[in-house]
Amino acid sequence: MMFFFRPTSKRRWLLLGCFIMVVVKTMLFVVHYYMEETARTRKHVPLRAGGEESPVQTLTSDSYVEWNEGDFPKPQRKRLIIYWSGVRGHKVPVQKTAVNHTQFWPFFYAGQPGECPVPCELSSDQSRAQEASAFVVHARPPDISNLPPIEHLAPWILQTNENPVYTPALYDSRIMSQFNLLISYRLDSDFPAPIYPIPELDTPIPFHKRQGGVLAIFSKCEPVRTEYMRQLMRYIQVDSYGACLKNKDGLIAMYGKINNRYVFKDHKLILSRYYKFSLVFMNQDCDYFIDDRLYHALTTGSVPVFMGTNKVDQYLPGNLKNAIIKVSDFRSPKELAAYLEYLSNNETAYNRYLEWKWKGIGDISNTTIGRWWRPRYPLFLPGMHVAGQGQATSRAQAGLLPTAHVRGLGPRGS
Ligand SMILES: *[C@@H]1O[C@H](CO)[C@@H](O)[C@H](O)[C@H]1NC(C)=O
Numbered sequence: 001m002m003f004f005f006r007p008t009s010k011r012r013w014l015l016l017g018c019f020i021m022v023v024v025k026t027m028l029f030v031v032h033y034y035m036e037e038t039a040r041t042r043k044h045v046p047l048r049a050g051g052e053e054s055p056v057q058t059l060t061s062d063s064y065v066e067w068n069e070g071d072f073p074k075p076q077r078k079r080l081i082i083y084w085s086g087v088r089g090h091k092v093p094v095q096k097t098a099v100n101h102t103q104f105w106p107f108f109y110a111g112q113p114g115e116c117p118v119p120c121e122l123s124s125d126q127s128r129a130q131e132a133s134a135f136v137v138h139a140r141p142p143d144i145s146n147l148p149p150i151e152h153l154a155p156w157i158l159q160t161n162e163n164p165v166y167t168p169a170l171y172d173s174r175i176m177s178q179f180n181l182l183i184s185y186r187l188d189s190d191f192p193a194p195i196y197p198i199p200e201l202d203t204p205i206p207f208h209k210r211q212g213g214v215l216a217i218f219s220k221c222e223p224v225r226t227e228y229m230r231q232l233m234r235y236i237q238v239d240s241y242g243a244c245l246k247n248k249d250g251l252i253a254m255y256g257k258i259n260n261r262y263v264f265k266d267h268k269l270i271l272s273r274y275y276k277f278s279l280v281f282m283n284q285d286c287d288y289f290i291d292d293r294l295y296h297a298l299t300t301g302s303v304p305v306f307m308g309t310n311k312v313d314q315y316l317p318g319n320l321k322n323a324i325i326k327v328s329d330f331r332s333p334k335e336l337a338a339y340l341e342y343l344s345n346n347e348t349a350y351n352r353y354l355e356w357k358w359k360g361i362g363d364i365s366n367t368t369i370g371r372w373w374r375p376r377y378p379l380f381l382p383g384m385h386v387a388g389q390g391q392a393t394s395r396a397q398a399g400l401l402p403t404a405h406v407r408g409l410g411p412r413g414s
């Protein structure tokens, strides 16, 4: 050992110098690695609890992980959700005191004081981005390139009520890959929010008082549904009030006004009460895509003749399960026409489709659509998965949590 430090040997000095350099380099490397690692794990905490007390979660995986209820302390501070984009060119009317969730566009609100187990606030004020726990962007704003600050850790939530055929952002992977969560009509979304309220039990007009047979009202003449209707019309009378194969007048146009009010829906609802059947043909056959036309037909007691997603049963919980006639159950328009003709002449068989009106909708508490219709907490973001009796959901308790299973959506950045 001693010779190592002998000052007389130049070569020994050189060796000692190298040794010291290696030690210093290793230390620098360790420090650097540690700092990098800290930065990397922070980058994968897509949730800001909002404030210096934020619990910093250490995620080691490169992808988002499933969070458990206990993983996150109950937030003490208010969650701020920023509705970042407009909706079809309009600024989102953020309403602090909505009456209830069904009434409020865009389908969520900040709740009445005390109603939500997590204190929360919804705002469209972009200048408060620093405080945000999450950002919401509508899939059809005028400019999807106007996205929340990329450096911000809070999750981005995409919202859509329209199907991909009419929403180009939904099939653009450059856009979709930046979002963490989805609010949409899909029942498998992180936050399902279909435009389909719970059908009402209004007493239908009795069978023998219904003069009308089959009602059709649609004006976007998508080729498949229009052709199907054309063929159906060869075998049974269909009264078409919309622009597609129109053969009846008398219904105001969708955006027509009387006394400065839009009255299309009111008139449509009155009209359809007198028809035994309504064609409820979705404008596209996209998974889970249904809209409020199903609600209109059910509520007015005009039995829906449905064309669209084969997942429609999930929208018909409890006693609603026998409430519609599906086009897909028939081999041809001719067969369907024959069946409708048969029901038109058999009150007993026909009324089976309306049994739910008398029986009630039944127990729907264990269904996704049921939780949307009757949320345990009419939350700022309803439609969540209820974890158990008397418990808030894990998502509700933690505010907004990323899941590993955001279908079709990957983590932001690379
Ligand atoms: C929501 O509020 C509207 C307007 O006050 C009311 O007509 C409707 O019945 C309410 N819906 C629910 C589910 O409470």
Ligand SMILES: *[C@@H]1O[C@H](CO)[C@@H](O)[C@H](O)[C@H]1NC(C)=O
Residues within 6 Å of the ligand: 346, 347, 348, 349
């Ligand atoms: C009418 O429908 C009921 C119930 O499906 C059935 O039992 C009955 O035979 C039908 N009547 C005729 C005339 O087809």
Ligand SMILES: *[C@@H]1O[C@H](CO)[C@@H](O)[C@H](O)[C@H]1NC(C)=O
Residues within 6 Å of the ligand: 366
């Ligand atoms: C709810 O549904 C799930 C899965 O379909 C089932 O396992 C569970 O037992 C149901 N719970 C109740 C209370 O019906």
